[in-house]
Amino acid sequence: MIGELMLPSSPPLVLILLGPPGAGKGTQAKLLQEKLILPHISTGDLLREHIRRKTPLGAQAQGFMDKGNLVPDSLIFDMLFERTSHEDCSRGYILDGFPRTIPQAKALQDRLKDKPAPIVLNLELTDEQIIERLTKRVICEKCGTPYHLIYSPPKVSGHCDRCKGVLIHRPDDTEPVIRKRLTVYHEQTEPLIHFYQRLHLLHTFDCTLDKKEVFDHILSIIKG
């Protein structure tokens, strides 16, 4: 696919995965990463890595994340833009979980102003479907790959198909915290749909479909 979609001479491709918690951003980002050979940058994964390494940033972020609140923009910007400055991002990258607020979207537009416009992939799912998905999700402790205990279970129970890492439940995947994350999404992140619609960059996908069908639909938009 790299030959079909991304020639070495292709302009950098920035994909933004937008959508509520549990809509399938991480799932689609992993599939896109493999197909397009572009780095998958998840601000949630970066923050969890800081928490795991017990860095000062991780210590500041943890309280916000455990309660289902957003981490302040001031902590997110340096972490994210430091990552996108790495050499492996020169052909583009896949953003998962960023931007999440209007100031974050504006800061990203500012960074990309001399570059081709990003493609914004908006994943849609209802709140009740999200709760059903997240309460039965497990993720790989090592590489972050998400599984669903019913819809996409691992081949070997408790272990990641990709890297054999141990599968765990995320501490913010309890129903009260999921409901709080949904409230935060509707208040602070949903306005980005209108923001990107006005820029004619938004493509919306029905994520009640099977993950492969959603992925094929996304690829058809990128090819187009």
Ligand code: AP5
């Ligand atoms: P983050 O890690 O980004 O979490 P999130 O946005 O809440 O999204 P999730 O990772 O929970 O879900 P997803 O959409 O990736 O779904 P998945 O593919 O796993 O953020 C966590 C926290 O970090 C935030 O609350 C905040 O505190 C902080 N943070 C992060 N970024 C920030 C930022 N920019 N600014 C401020 N704070 C920030 O899929 C879910 C489940 O469904 C899985 O089990 C999967 O297997 C299954 N599934 C996926 N697709 C399908 C399908 N089509 N059919 C059936 N099942 C499916």
